[in-house]
Amino acid sequence: MLRIADKIKKLGTETAFAVSAEAAAFAAKGNKVYPFHIGDMNFSTPSTVVNGTIKAIHDGKTGYCPTTGIPQLREAIADDINAARGTNYSIENVAVQPGGKPTIGKFILALVNPGEEVLYPNPGYPIYESQIEFNGAVAVPYTFVEGKNNFVFDIDAIKEKITAKTKVIILNDLHNPSGAEFSKKDLEALAAVAIEHDLIVLSDEAYFDIRYEGKSISIASVPGMQERTVILYSFSKRFAMTGWRLGATIAPKEIIDVIAKLNVNDESCSNHFIQYGAIEGLRGDQTEVKKILSVLKERRDAGVQILNSIRGVNCFNPNATFYLFPNVTELMKNKGFSDYELFRKDILHNTGVSFCTRIHFGRPLPGEKNYYIRIAYSGINLNELTEGLNKFKDYINSPDEKTVSKKSVLSLSHL
Amino acid sequence: MLRIADKIKKLGTETAFAVSAEAAAFAAKGNKVYPFHIGDMNFSTPSTVVNGTIKAIHDGKTGYCPTTGIPQLREAIADDINAARGTNYSIENVAVQPGGKPTIGKFILALVNPGEEVLYPNPGYPIYESQIEFNGAVAVPYTFVEGKNNFVFDIDAIKEKITAKTKVIILNDLHNPSGAEFSKKDLEALAAVAIEHDLIVLSDEAYFDIRYEGKSISIASVPGMQERTVILYSFSKRFAMTGWRLGATIAPKEIIDVIAKLNVNDESCSNHFIQYGAIEGLRGDQTEVKKILSVLKERRDAGVQILNSIRGVNCFNPNATFYLFPNVTELMKNKGFSDYELFRKDILHNTGVSFCTRIHFGRPLPGEKNYYIRIAYSGINLNELTEGLNKFKDYINSPDEKTVSKKSVLSLSHL
Numbered sequence: 001m002l003r004i005a006d007k008i009k010k011l012g013t014e015t016a017f018a019v020s021a022e023a024a025a026f027a028a029k030g031n032k033v034y035p036f037h038i039g040d041m042n043f044s045t046p047s048t049v050v051n052g053t054i055k056a057i058h059d060g061k062t063g064y065c066p067t068t069g070i071p072q073l074r075e076a077i078a079d080d081i082n083a084a085r086g087t088n089y090s091i092e093n094v095a096v097q098p099g100g101k102p103t104i105g106k107f108i109l110a111l112v113n114p115g116e117e118v119l120y121p122n123p124g125y126p127i128y129e130s131q132i133e134f135n136g137a138v139a140v141p142y143t144f145v146e147g148k149n150n151f152v153f154d155i156d157a158i159k160e161k162i163t164a165k166t167k168v169i170i171l172n173d174l175h176n177p178s179g180a181e182f183s184k185k186d187l188e189a190l191a192a193v194a195i196e197h198d199l200i201v202l203s204d205e206a207y208f209d210i211r212y213e214g215k216s217i218s219i220a221s222v223p224g225m226q227e228r229t230v231i232l233y234s235f236s237k238r239f240a241m242t243g244w245r246l247g248a249t250i251a252p253k254e255i256i257d258v259i260a261k262l263n264v265n266d267e268s269c270s271n272h273f274i275q276y277g278a279i280e281g282l283r284g285d286q287t288e289v290k291k292i293l294s295v296l297k298e299r300r301d302a303g304v305q306i307l308n309s310i311r312g313v314n315c316f317n318p319n320a321t322f323y324l325f326p327n328v329t330e331l332m333k334n335k336g337f338s339d340y341e342l343f344r345k346d347i348l349h350n351t352g353v354s355f356c357t358r359i360h361f362g363r364p365l366p367g368e369k370n371y372y373i374r375i376a377y378s379g380i381n382l383n384e385l386t387e388g389l390n391k392f393k394d395y396i397n398s399p400d401e402k403t404v405s406k407k408s409v410l411s412l413s414h415l
Numbered sequence: 416m417l418r419i420a421d422k423i424k425k426l427g428t429e430t431a432f433a434v435s436a437e438a439a440a441f442a443a444k445g446n447k448v449y450p451f452h453i454g455d456m457n458f459s460t461p462s463t464v465v466n467g468t469i470k471a472i473h474d475g476k477t478g479y480c481p482t483t484g485i486p487q488l489r490e491a492i493a494d495d496i497n498a499a500r501g502t503n504y505s506i507e508n509v510a511v512q513p514g515g516k517p518t519i520g521k522f523i524l525a526l527v528n529p530g531e532e533v534l535y536p537n538p539g540y541p542i543y544e545s546q547i548e549f550n551g552a553v554a555v556p557y558t559f560v561e562g563k564n565n566f567v568f569d570i571d572a573i574k575e576k577i578t579a580k581t582k583v584i585i586l587n588d589l590h591n592p593s594g595a596e597f598s599k600k601d602l603e604a605l606a607a608v609a610i611e612h613d614l615i616v617l618s619d620e621a622y623f624d625i626r627y628e629g630k631s632i633s634i635a636s637v638p639g640m641q642e643r644t645v646i647l648y649s650f651s652k653r654f655a656m657t658g659w660r661l662g663a664t665i666a667p668k669e670i671i672d673v674i675a676k677l678n679v680n681d682e683s684c685s686n687h688f689i690q691y692g693a694i695e696g697l698r699g700d701q702t703e704v705k706k707i708l709s710v711l712k713e714r715r716d717a718g719v720q721i722l723n724s725i726r727g728v729n730c731f732n733p734n735a736t737f738y739l740f741p742n743v744t745e746l747m748k749n750k751g752f753s754d755y756e757l758f759r760k761d762i763l764h765n766t767g768v769s770f771c772t773r774i775h776f777g778r779p780l781p782g783e784k785n786y787y788i789r790i791a792y793s794g795i796n797l798n799e800l801t802e803g804l805n806k807f808k809d810y811i812n813s814p815d816e817k818t819v820s821k822k823s824v825l826s827l828s829h830l
């Protein structure tokens with residue numbers, strides 16, 4: 001009777017939620033769980049945002065607001081982006097959204113016809129692949145390789161994937177899950193490719209401000225790119241506002257006008273009063289925002305150190321994001337695992353350490369030889385992080401079961 | 416260069432926003448404007464909701480929550496619906512949404528294939544027509560006629576529109592803009608039609624609780640209908656929460672599972688802490704909620720009385736919604752108007768009274784003979800409402816310009 005629309009078959013999801021559910025079920029049985037599987041944050045939202053929001057509720061900012069957001073917030077976002085990226089955006093280039101994510105689907109709807117090709121990073125945020133395919137476009141993955149100090153994108157490999165049908169390219173510099181980063185030279189090379197082939201770029205900059213060393217660069221700042229770039233901007237990570245749902249689409253006016261029409265059709269507007277809080281977050285005192293970064297950095301350093309001390313693990317130390325993406329190929333081989341899910345569950349059930357693996361970030365590509373897991377350190381305190389990863393280490397570095405059994409027998413025979 | 420996707424051409428909008436902009440521009444020139452054009456509300460959100468929300472912020476409910484909402488709210492919504500509608504929903508039938516509106520697009524995406532036909536009310540909320548056509552389905556309008564005391568839907572006319580391609584029917588009992596209402600007998604007849612033709616019903620119940628006399632009925636309560644009805648549920652009107660963006664989709668589990676997947680792809684989840692406030696709104700003291708209704712009722716009664724005293728106006732007194740939809744055919748004829756927009760602008764510029772007309776609620780149908788305007792009384796206080804509508808009355812009921820000129824000449828000749 002309930003015939004669901006055919007198109008729904010093409011809709012993907014975030015399989016990471018299944019990992020969360022499994023971890024929760026394991027914890028509910030009385031087990032200690034170390035949550036490295038989710039990109040949620042165990043930080044308080046800065047008081048600037050909280051106080052600004054509560055004031056706005058009391059000021060009666062509880063009715064509808066414009067579909068692209070209140071002008072003051074749009075201006076504050078444009079100012080923030082221009083200051084950090086050296087761009088030249090104004091209020092007409094900003095459409096406020098209920099989160100960072102809505103920009104992905106709306107970008108595809110606004111710019112891609114069915115049958116056109118979209119280049120996207122894989123491994124990568126799984127919603128890219130899902131929204132591309134759900135909307136009838138062709139998802140063409142590009143990947144990255146291990147460089148000297150971090151994962152790097154291979155511009156030549158990306159170029160090779162471009163065809164006459166390629167319409168847009170999705171970029172997630174400061175990359176989830178890998179922490180991969182384009183160099184300025186890479187970004188310029190990619191910009192040249194985009195201009196040559198008349199491609200529009202979606203630049204997912206959700207982690208632009210989650211940076212510990214150096215300075216983030218947006219492809220929008222490369223000459224000739226502001227007019228062909230759509231920035232996914234989010235308050236979620238920088239202000240520990242994941243559950244507030246606030247972000248924005250930054251784009252040429254012509255695209256913002258389409259996005260605004262999609263907003264009218266999809267949700268009318270974003271929450272009104274939170275937008276006043278967000279202005280306080282952007283314009284107000286940054287002490288608490290900086291504190292979040294320094295706590296994350298401590299976690300990153302401890303995580304990288306312990307992971308690299310585990311037999312068969314090789315982990316980069318990325319400058320940005322709150323993820324680590326260790327290569328566990330040798331570890332899994334040593335332990336006799338060739339299946340990601342069996343490995344993940346084994347570690348969860350033997351150590352309580354819960355993480356996602358490469359398979360939670362897009363369909364694996366043919367010929368992949370290396371195995372990776374993703375360690376998110378945004379939702380776990382330093383003590384727990386250290387305790388959990390050390391349990392993982394002890395479990396892996398301990399003699400294998402056969403040896404243990406032998407030892408046990410020996411011990412037993414001594415009694 | 417910026418080639419927008421072809422599909423965007425099929426995307427409609429809410430043309431009422433243009434009316435708001437025009438009214439704002441007129442007011443900015445120093446003119447007094449009486450805002451009858453928008454369904455926004457000039458009421459404070461009840462303190463139960465406000466306090467529950469602020470407490471949740473302080474309790475740290477600021478991270479992600481489940482994509483279908485927190486279980487406690489889903490349960491509270493199911494309880495509320497069952498109590499008011501006599502249905503039998505449980506938590507698995509509820510997916511929280513960022514507003515009432517998101518259910519419309521997600522319903523079409525979940526259930527309708529391109530080329531299939533969707534019956535929808537016209538005049539009606541313009542997003543129905545837009546989302547149907549944007550998603551490649553065929554929008555088949557049904558309308559309503561003037562009954563004795565209110566607009567009524569014509570079940571036989573609806574039946575005639577059903578073909579082999581009809582997949583779903585959109586119902587907006589307690590109807591925006593007209594206030595039209597199905598009788599229990601009508602709903603049962605429509606349910607029989609839906610069951611006979613295996614149709615799924617979207618029941619937009621945004622105004623279910625904005626009711627002054629009698630009791631609202633949901634088609635979901637008709638035997639055999641709960642398993643084929645999707646309810647659009649909203650906190651916006653009942654709790655004066657339009658700018659908060661909170662609502663829910665209520666449906667059979669099989670549909671909720673699809674809606675949940677759409678939520679994951681579109682916005683991850685609705686705002687987390689507001690959901691705690693909403694629970695307090697539903698479960699807490701209802702004094703302020705009742706007060707909103709009694710104030711609205713006063714406005715309705717005054718509005719209907721004045722409108723019916725205007726020459727050439729005939730206005731029903733609907734039991735529900737906060738809209739009046741007077742027939743102004745004779746008035747417009749008397750004043751020589753055959754164009755809605757010229758009429759609307761004339762009234763705005765001569766009286767400050769700003770309203771939407773029939774053309775803001777879907778494409779007019781062939782053969783329409785009557786003219787209607789929509790008077791929203793949710794955003795204007797009783798004093799202003801009375802003052803504004805009386806100005807409208809004085810402007811219309813005054814002798815026509817020719818007469819005025821003659822009189823002026825006479826007066827002048829007396830000096």
